[in-house]
Amino acid sequence: MSRKGTIIVALLAVLASVAALALWKAVPQTLHVATWQSMASPGPLSSAHAFLQEDCAACHTPVKGVQDATCVACHANETALLQRQPTAFHADIAETNNCVACHKEHDAGRSLRGMDHAALTDIIVRWLDRAPERHEGALLLAHVKAHRPEALPGNVSLASGMTYKETLLDCASCHKTTDPHVQVFGNDCATCHGTGTWSIAGFRHPLPSSTECGQCHLAPLSHYKEHFSMMSKPIAGVRNAQPEQCYLCHQTTSWNDIRGVGIYDHH
Numbered sequence: 001m002s003r004k005g006t007i008i009v010a011l012l013a014v015l016a017s018v019a020a021l022a023l024w025k026a027v028p029q030t031l032h033v034a035t036w037q038s039m040a041s042p043g044p045l046s047s048a049h050a051f052l053q054e055d056c057a058a059c060h061t062p063v064k065g066v067q068d069a070t071c072v073a074c075h076a077n078e079t080a081l082l083q084r085q086p087t088a089f090h091a092d093i094a095e096t097n098n099c100v101a102c103h104k105e106h107d108a109g110r111s112l113r114g115m116d117h118a119a120l121t122d123i124i125v126r127w128l129d130r131a132p133e134r135h136e137g138a139l140l141l142a143h144v145k146a147h148r149p150e151a152l153p154g155n156v157s158l159a160s161g162m163t164y165k166e167t168l169l170d171c172a173s174c175h176k177t178t179d180p181h182v183q184v185f186g187n188d189c190a191t192c193h194g195t196g197t198w199s200i201a202g203f204r205h206p207l208p209s210s211t212e213c214g215q216c217h218l219a220p221l222s223h224y225k226e227h228f229s230m231m232s233k234p235i236a237g238v239r240n241a242q243p244e245q246c247y248l249c250h251q252t253t254s255w256n257d258i259r260g261v262g263i264y265d266h267h
Contacts, residue, residue, distance in 0.1 A: 043106040059105075071099045085177045089120075098123045117195040121165040166195050184218065205252045213246035236261060 045053050052058045061067050081087045101119040103112055171189035172179070185191070192200050206212070222228060223243040233239050236249040236258050251257040256265045 041106065045105055046112040048112055049105060066100050066105075068099050071103075086174050089174055093120070093123050093127065115195070117166040117169055118163050121168050162190055162194055166190070181216075182218065184216070209247075211245075211247050213250075214244050217246055219243040219246070235264065 041056075044050070049059075059066050059070055061070065075081075081090050098119070101123060102114065102116045104110060104114070105112065167190055170187070171193075172183075172187035175189060176183075176187070179189075223232065228243065232249070233241055237260060238248045241248045249258055251259055254263065256263050258264050
């Protein structure tokens with residue numbers, strides 16, 4: 001390139017830089033921040049935090065990211081978390097700086113209250129290693145402490161679809177009060193259930209002709225009162241039925257699918 005051409009290119013570069021700087025200064029700084037945030041954001045916030053969409057600093061600390069202290073500043077007064085059995089374990093894993101292990105933001109389609117059981121196990125193991133004397137009475141922590149080996153094969157999936165880490169958790173410590181089986185099947189929920197959903201993959205109900213309903217089902221209290229004799233049995237047309245003889249009235253399609261009657265809910 002000739003000397004003249006080089007000078008022209010250099011002048012054009014300088015002019016472009018000056019124009020860009022002038023444009024930058026002409027735009028309000030708040031717009032610069034909003035533009036940068038929108039470019040850096042991995043995705044929209046959940047509906048619960050949507051009001052913070054333009055305020056990254058409300059949750060993120062420069063260099064450090066999201067800190068538990070920031071979460072607690074807003075959620076410290078949610079005492080219901082510690083009063084309800086399914087969520088009371090939050091008190092046992094306090095000061096672990098791991099809120100984001102389970103409560104993930106900027107993840108469209110994922111519930112902010114989604115549960116990562118493997119992450120919970122990791123949190124507990126790290127905490128037990130750091131402060132083994134803390135919360136000795138916490139059932140969830142005690143169960144992991146009693147059953148974990150020296151090394152956790154975290155990615156190994158068992159027949160139930162759960163990882164080995166997840167099986168270290170004591171299901172009943174969180175789910176006891178919401179157990180629809182009222183502990184008839186014991187406390188080892190993982191025998192049938194996975195951690196992704198309560199429904200049992202591949203579950204097949206016994207044959208409709210089965211008469212062993214009592215192995216899994218318990219009759220409601222109303223079946224041991226006058227309601228059973230005055231309402232349930234006459235409606236089903238089986239006046240001599242006993243409470244444990246579910247199969248005489250009910251069908252396997254639904255508890256409310258009464259033989260010869262159809263769907264009927266009288267409870």
